Amino acid sequence: MLKWAIELGQFDLEYCPRTAIKGQELADFILEFDSEVDNKAIVLPEPSSQGSPPADEREELPQPWWILYVDGVVNNNRAGARIVLVTLKGHHLMSAIHFKIYVTNNDAEYEALINGLKISLEVGVVNLIARSDSELVVNQVNGGFQARGPRTEFYMRCAQRLLEKFGSARLEGVPREEIVR
Incomplete structure (x- = not known):
């Protein structure tokens, strides 16, 4: 590991850890099938004066x-x-x-x-x-x-x-x- 750090140190590289793939996979999935939705959006209803709807009435994102x-x-x-x-x-x-x-x-x-x-x-x-x-x-x-x-x-x-x-x-x-x- 030290050998690589010395070799690559001259190029002024910076390590950036990769973020979780799961979130990116879900975002790509939604974008890929967006045209099939026919202008329907996955949106939660606006909260009314009574508060937010119960958890079982909320729409959940489909899990692939x-x-x-x-x-x-x-x-x-x-x-x-x-x-x-x-x-x-x-x-x-x-x-x-x-x-x-x-x-x-x-x-x-x-x-x-x-x-x-x-x-x-x-x-x-x-x-x-x-x-x-x-x-x-x-x-x-x-x-x-x-x-x-x-x-x-x-x-x-x-x-x-x-x-x-x-x-x-x-x-x-x-x-x-x-x-x-």
Whole structure:
């Protein structure tokens, strides 16, 4: 770090931290779809003499949907998980997990989902569509299949609790070819 400071010091550069992307993403989203609004503005009604309207009567800005792709992989040599969070502008935020312990394929799929949901919450995502190629995991979390065994049930409950923390979230099953790499 010091080496770079010395090298770049001669150019009189000044460090400016980047502001949060979330606010910029929302502003760009509203501007991008502004022409479809047909001259309607998102404006709160003027306060009357009785005060401001109750919170449930106020219009809220629509929250856009983010997409999360998760995939767990186990083979003879290693096990891991791939997580791709797609932002509103189509940027891919990628993360990978390497397991140093033995895990089953279903464990890897659940680990990918749970860690992807945690990342999404940390980024501040409100509405999320999570996509996985594991039919078993999708159906267990959505309530279509029963979880058998304490470990699988623990994973399922953890994923369900994380999904409840979003404003709106859903888990969809997709073919393996549709998982973003």
